[in-house]
Amino acid sequence: MSASRSIRGPWPRASWRAFGLVVAAAFLGGCASHSQSLVKVREALVAGKPESAYQQFAKGKKKDQDLLYLLERGYLACEAGKYDSSNIAFEAAERRAEELYTKSISAEVASLAVNDLVLPYRGRPHELVMIHYYRAFNYLALGQRDEALVEARKANQRLTELADEKEGKRTYKNDAFMQYFTAMLYESAGEFNDAAVAYRDAYRAYEDYKTLYGVSAPPSLESDLYAALKRVGANNETALLEELDPSLESTSALRMHANAVVFVETGFVPYLESVDITIPVFEDKDSKYRDCHDCESAYADVLASRYGDNIYGWRQSNLKLDHVLRFAFPMMTDFPSQAGSVAVACSLETSQRPVLAQPLGAIARRSFEEKIPKVLLKTVGRALVKEFARKAAKKEDKALGVLVNIFGVATEQADTRSCLFFPQNIWMAQLELPPGKHALEVSVRGPGGAEIERLPVTVDVPREGIGFARIRSFR
Amino acid sequence: MLGEIAFMSEDDLHKKRQGVRMKRIQIVRWVGVAIVGAAVAFGCASKTVVTRVDTNEQIDLSGRWNDTDSKMVSDEMIKDCLNHPWLSQHMRDKSKVPVIIVGSVRNKSEEHIPVATFVGDIERAFVNSGQVQVVASAVEREDVRSEKRDQRINATEETLKEMGHEVGADYMLIGEINQIIDAEKGEKVSYYQTDLTLVNIETNVKAWIGQKKIKKYISRSAYKP
Numbered sequence: 001m002s003a004s005r006s007i008r009g010p011w012p013r014a015s016w017r018a019f020g021l022v023v024a025a026a027f028l029g030g031c032a033s034h035s036q037s038l039v040k041v042r043e044a045l046v047a048g049k050p051e052s053a054y055q056q057f058a059k060g061k062k063k064d065q066d067l068l069y070l071l072e073r074g075y076l077a078c079e080a081g082k083y084d085s086s087n088i089a090f091e092a093a094e095r096r097a098e099e100l101y102t103k104s105i106s107a108e109v110a111s112l113a114v115n116d117l118v119l120p121y122r123g124r125p126h127e128l129v130m131i132h133y134y135r136a137f138n139y140l141a142l143g144q145r146d147e148a149l150v151e152a153r154k155a156n157q158r159l160t161e162l163a164d165e166k167e168g169k170r171t172y173k174n175d176a177f178m179q180y181f182t183a184m185l186y187e188s189a190g191e192f193n194d195a196a197v198a199y200r201d202a203y204r205a206y207e208d209y210k211t212l213y214g215v216s217a218p219p220s221l222e223s224d225l226y227a228a229l230k231r232v233g234a235n236n237e238t239a240l241l242e243e244l245d246p247s248l249e250s251t252s253a254l255r256m257h258a259n260a261v262v263f264v265e266t267g268f269v270p271y272l273e274s275v276d277i278t279i280p281v282f283e284d285k286d287s288k289y290r291d292c293h294d295c296e297s298a299y300a301d302v303l304a305s306r307y308g309d310n311i312y313g314w315r316q317s318n319l320k321l322d323h324v325l326r327f328a329f330p331m332m333t334d335f336p337s338q339a340g341s342v343a344v345a346c347s348l349e350t351s352q353r354p355v356l357a358q359p360l361g362a363i364a365r366r367s368f369e370e371k372i373p374k375v376l377l378k379t380v381g382r383a384l385v386k387e388f389a390r391k392a393a394k395k396e397d398k399a400l401g402v403l404v405n406i407f408g409v410a411t412e413q414a415d416t417r418s419c420l421f422f423p424q425n426i427w428m429a430q431l432e433l434p435p436g437k438h439a440l441e442v443s444v445r446g447p448g449g450a451e452i453e454r455l456p457v458t459v460d461v462p463r464e465g466i467g468f469a470r471i472r473s474f475r
Numbered sequence: 476m477l478g479e480i481a482f483m484s485e486d487d488l489h490k491k492r493q494g495v496r497m498k499r500i501q502i503v504r505w506v507g508v509a510i511v512g513a514a515v516a517f518g519c520a521s522k523t524v525v526t527r528v529d530t531n532e533q534i535d536l537s538g539r540w541n542d543t544d545s546k547m548v549s550d551e552m553i554k555d556c557l558n559h560p561w562l563s564q565h566m567r568d569k570s571k572v573p574v575i576i577v578g579s580v581r582n583k584s585e586e587h588i589p590v591a592t593f594v595g596d597i598e599r600a601f602v603n604s605g606q607v608q609v610v611a612s613a614v615e616r617e618d619v620r621s622e623k624r625d626q627r628i629n630a631t632e633e634t635l636k637e638m639g640h641e642v643g644a645d646y647m648l649i650g651e652i653n654q655i656i657d658a659e660k661g662e663k664v665s666y667y668q669t670d671l672t673l674v675n676i677e678t679n680v681k682a683w684i685g686q687k688k689i690k691k692y693i694s695r696s697a698y699k700p
Binding site: 091095098101102103104105106146147149150153154157161164165 | 537581582583584585586587656658659660661695696697698699700
């Protein structure tokens with residue numbers, strides 16, 4: 001016994017394994033999911049302190065090459081009223097997203113042996129599209145309407161490329177809300193041809209929204225499209241629309257006066273959590289029973305006496321842990337939102353009930369669900385790679401096998417990265433107001449209709465064109 | 476296994492120990508190589524390198540509008556502008572060099588082009604040609620007038636600059652930058668068209684229209700090692 005100890009070292013083998021698992025567990029404990037790592041930032045937002053949320057976020061490690069970091073920094077700076085900083089971060093995010101078009105083969109291979117976190121975050125299509133929404137508002141807040149139009153064109157270009165890429169698929173391949181928003185920006189700048197094209201794209205994209213996310217086009221879109229087509233002389237198309245709705249001519253004439261648009265953003269998009277499955281595998285003492293054709297009843301007796309009806313029976317048995325299998329994959333979780341509807345009130349106008357124009361939470365969820373089969377397949381593939389590596393290492397040396405197993409367990413982590421702070425829903429209200437600055441009040445209501453939050457928002461209506469405003473409720 | 480070791484001779488036991496030691500050294504080496512490999516693979520070491528380059532050197536990184544485009548377009552367009560008959564006609568009619576103000580150049584592209592830099596390049600090309608005079612823009616004029624107002628209170632009489640002695644421009648240069656993009660997967664063709672128009676302020680007659688086009692092909696590979 002003493003000789004055996006001197007060869008194996010001061011600890012018995014079982015203790016080495018236990019030590020390894022403790023190290024692996026400690027390693028894993030130190031790796032919080034993306035949402036957990038930003039809990040304080042989100043708490044500051046929920047408390048209605050976006051400036052404090054931005055400061056809290058900026059205190060963390062600067063990651064200028066991380067697209068997710070840049071996206072979140074851009075958003076938080078925008079919310080904190082730091083429009084220039086927000087534009088800088090979003091610009092860097094756009095450039096990083098372009099760079100990431102080129103995939104690294106070595107990183108892809110490494111992700112099969114380690115985890116998906118070794119891959120750079122590429123961003124979801126809807127997250128990249130939202131950059132242009134926030135940047136357009138940054139420029140509007142800075143009084144640079146031409147630059148806001150640049151964002152509109154960039155958004156349309158991105159959506160054109162997305163539509164080409166996803167052609168024929170029933171998925172997020174166009175953003176109806178962004179098309180509508182850009183159409184209004186063009187219209188406001190007097191670029192009526194571009195406006196008509198974008199209104200038309202929005203109209204078509206909302207048909208997809210209805211089937212994909214159960215969200216219909218805002219009632220105002222049809223008359224806006226009609227008016228825009230009429231303005232550019234697209235008579236064939238206006239006639240078709242009139243056939244569908246004979247009252248369009250009169251409603252669009254009335255709608256021509258709407259010159260203020262308020263977007264109310266509520267809630268948070270769903271976030272990703274890690275699902276961890278750890279399976280202990282014990283030293284195989286039962287192979288003699290399994291390889292024997294007439295030993296079924298004897299093997300059943302052995303198993304029954306070992307476990308009985310207690311699945312944790314192995315703890316009392318003399319089984320020795322051989323290795324551990326661990327799987328980790330992401331799961332999408334809703335962030336509970338209290339907002340059921342919103343209303344916009346102005347002293348000059350009766351209260352407006354905004355309509356849901358962008359179901360960002362539903363888009364994020366569907367986009368994730370479409371990815372699940374690929375993620376699960378990769379998780380299983382990675383587990384196989386790790387198991388083969390462990391077996392090969394164990395053949396060389398048992399201790400090496402244990403080390404490889406510890407490495408495999410410790411590095412198995414789900415990719416829980418996603419942009420956390422974007423809203424769950426964006427509602428849109430259109431108003432008719434005289435030129436100048438107007439103080440409005442946004443009332444956020446719970447599912448029962450009771451007001452849960454009242455937010456002030458100012459809209460600056462120009463002499464010509466449309467005034468835009470956005471406000472965020474984190475409830 | 477235990478029994479086997481218990482009955483080994485001292486010599487065999489020593490050899491066995493040596494073997495186990497060697498194996499352990501091998502394991503430590505493996506782990507070391509893995510750690511170093513991981514550190515290199517996941518890019519722990521990145522260093523910022525700064526090199527000064529000639530400002531005239533053409534460097535294209537992303538394919539977007541850059542300083543080279545701004546300079547090239549302004550130089551070529553102004554050269555074209557000054558080689559057209561409106562200039563000699565003006566000299567013949569007025570017997571003095573024309574005065575130009577560079578108005579707004581609208582960015583209608585899909586990029587945030589720093590228009591102020593482009594306008595600065597145009598003004599530089601005009602002034603350096605020596606064939607025309609350029610007056611300050613509306614924003615710059617406000618600064619200058621504010622300075623003159625300040626001088627009326629604080630400057631000596633001999634150095635005081637009077638109000639109302641400004642030179643009025645004969646022509647205004649206005650324009651826009653448009654862009655057409657065609658992209659498919661990793662390939663992109665970006666086409667910029669800059670249109671500049673010189674308008675006679677008194678008559679609204681367009682004295683010169685210039686156009687400069689730039690076409691860029693940008694490709695990105697889908698994979699890298």
